[in-house]
Amino acid sequence: MPTVAGRRSSRAADSTAQIGSAAATPVKYRFRSDSNDSIGSPMRKSPRLCTHASPNSSLKDNVIEKCPKPSMNLLSRLPQEEKPSDNFVKKPTWDPSDAEQLRTVKEAIHVSTAPKTVVCREHEQNMIFEFCKNSIKQEKAGSLYVCGCPGTGKSLSMEKVKDTLVNWANEEGVQLPDMLSFNCTSLTNTSEIFSKILGQYNPPKKQNRSSTSSLELLRNLYSQKQPPGTKMLLVVADELDYLITRDRAVLHDLFMLTTLPFSKCILLGIANAIDLADRFIPKLESLNCKPMVITFRAYSKDQIVAILQERLSALPCIVFQPQAVELCARRVAAASGDMRKALSVCRSAIEMLEAERKDLMSDSTLSSLDMIGDQQKPAPLDITTNNMVRIDHVAAALSRTYKSSVVDTIQSLPQHQQIILCSAVKLFRGGKKDTTIGELNKSYTDVCKSASIPPVVISELLSMCQVLDDQGILKLGQARDDKLKRVTLKIDGADIVFALQGVRFFRNCLE
Numbered sequence: 001m002p003t004v005a006g007r008r009s010s011r012a013a014d015s016t017a018q019i020g021s022a023a024a025t026p027v028k029y030r031f032r033s034d035s036n037d038s039i040g041s042p043m044r045k046s047p048r049l050c051t052h053a054s055p056n057s058s059l060k061d062n063v064i065e066k067c068p069k070p071s072m073n074l075l076s077r078l079p080q081e082e083k084p085s086d087n088f089v090k091k092p093t094w095d096p097s098d099a100e101q102l103r104t105v106k107e108a109i110h111v112s113t114a115p116k117t118v119v120c121r122e123h124e125q126n127m128i129f130e131f132c133k134n135s136i137k138q139e140k141a142g143s144l145y146v147c148g149c150p151g152t153g154k155s156l157s158m159e160k161v162k163d164t165l166v167n168w169a170n171e172e173g174v175q176l177p178d179m180l181s182f183n184c185t186s187l188t189n190t191s192e193i194f195s196k197i198l199g200q201y202n203p204p205k206k207q208n209r210s211s212t213s214s215l216e217l218l219r220n221l222y223s224q225k226q227p228p229g230t231k232m233l234l235v236v237a238d239e240l241d242y243l244i245t246r247d248r249a250v251l252h253d254l255f256m257l258t259t260l261p262f263s264k265c266i267l268l269g270i271a272n273a274i275d276l277a278d279r280f281i282p283k284l285e286s287l288n289c290k291p292m293v294i295t296f297r298a299y300s301k302d303q304i305v306a307i308l309q310e311r312l313s314a315l316p317c318i319v320f321q322p323q324a325v326e327l328c329a330r331r332v333a334a335a336s337g338d339m340r341k342a343l344s345v346c347r348s349a350i351e352m353l354e355a356e357r358k359d360l361m362s363d364s365t366l367s368s369l370d371m372i373g374d375q376q377k378p379a380p381l382d383i384t385t386n387n388m389v390r391i392d393h394v395a396a397a398l399s400r401t402y403k404s405s406v407v408d409t410i411q412s413l414p415q416h417q418q419i420i421l422c423s424a425v426k427l428f429r430g431g432k433k434d435t436t437i438g439e440l441n442k443s444y445t446d447v448c449k450s451a452s453i454p455p456v457v458i459s460e461l462l463s464m465c466q467v468l469d470d471q472g473i474l475k476l477g478q479a480r481d482d483k484l485k486r487v488t489l490k491i492d493g494a495d496i497v498f499a500l501q502g503v504r505f506f507r508n509c510l511e
Contacts, residue, residue, distance in 0.1 A: 093387045094317035096357045109346045118160045120303040121153045128161045141263035146270045148296025151338030177232035184242040190250040222260035232264045240269040255289045298337025304329035324394040336494040348397035349389050402498040410499035425493045438483035
């Protein structure tokens with residue numbers, strides 16, 4: 001009881017202190033009608049007036065001010081998965097029986113059709129463009145080496161960079177360099193490359209070209225001061241790895257042209273072999289002509305989806321189901337990341353849909369004739385749902401593209417032989433052509449240990465490699481020491497990846 005009384009007395013004291021303080025500071029009372037009311041309980045604002053009203057704004061302002069319309073970029077604030085794709089909404093489904101539509105669709109996804117914009121390679125294109133722009137501004141020769149697996153957009157990006165250089169030169173008022181593009185595989189002779197470069201300068205003394213080689217004339221030209229106003233020369237050499245196998249000295253001489261004191265040559269080399277740089281750049285570095293290297297990685301699943309959607313978005317109708325596009329991208333990315341393979345699969349899927357539609361129409365016509373003979377009204381044919389390329393079409397096209405007798409053979413091999421092939425694919429990534437039994441055994445052992453599988457000894461591995469050689473999958477060389485025997489794949493590594501990707505262990509190992 002005394003405790004309770006104490007609490008009450010303390011509360012009374014607090015209230016008395018509050019009253020005293022209030023008496024010391026007089027309060028000016030205001031009515032709610034006063035617009036400058038800032039004391040007292042604020043009026044509750046109706047949510048119907050304006051969703052963007054602030055607590056400090058007056059009621060009058062909130063009533064008079066109209067609610068703004070929703071912003072047009074509202075979709076950009078939504079999560080990525082909630083955005084409706086522009087490729088699959090607000091477009092009619094196409095009609096495969098229309099010859100003009102069929103031709104347009106096939107042309108849009110054909111390998112030879114260059115897209116208006118090259119997506120997923122903006123970083124690489126910017127690096128090439130900056131290299132060329134700086135060389136043109138400084139009037140300084142230089143060399144650039146672009147490497148990557150087939151179908152990764154190297155040549156397409158180079159064409160885009162050339163167009164960008166033309167626009168940049170016109171806008172900045174810079175003298176545009178002369179451009180020379182060629183494919184090294186089209187050369188009848190490797191030294192013909194110097195004749196093509198020399199032809200851009202139109203030398204006045206043509207009679208000396210028979211006695212003096214084009215390379216010597218170019219060296220003399222780039223060793224003396226050029227007349228004022230001489231243009232730079234941009235040389236784009238595609239399939240540069242062809243020179244490695246035919247005549248490596250020509251490749252060295254080609255890059256050395258950019259190191260001469262008065263050279264005006266900007267050399268851009270393109271090659272499919274990723275490890276080509278490791279094979280010839282050390283020699284170029286010793287010759288003081290090491291090029292800048294830019295690598296184009298294989299396309300991922302998301303990148304292939306983006307490229308396919310970019311091509312399909314130019315069509316006025318819906319052709320593929322979104323799930324079908326994703327299936328194609330996932331399988332191709334897992335096998336090789338080759339965009340040309342993805343376009344080939346899509347084209348094959350369209351041909352399957354075309355054949356299916358013809359069979360469906362012919363069957364419908366026959367059934368209609370039978371019903372008319374029986375004096376029955378034929379049921380209307382719903383062809384709208386069958387116009388799009390579905391998952392089953394893409395799956396069949398993938399099987400047609402990758403499926404072969406080799407795939408069946410690989411899938412029927414014993415587990416350890418499959419692990420050997422998996423190890424070989426990992427070793428040969430990056431353009432490497434062959435390896436030794438010793439290196440293959442090391443890779444094979446690492447793969448087995450990662451899955452807690454007891455590896456076989458090297459003698460058994462050699463015997464299994466001999467079996468794979470007999471089946472035409474591997475090529476086993478000869479050597480006195482078994483560990484030094486060379487091993488080469490005789491089939492495409494993409495076939496091995498496709499055959500083994502159905503097993504999670506191999507799929508994780510090959511990622």
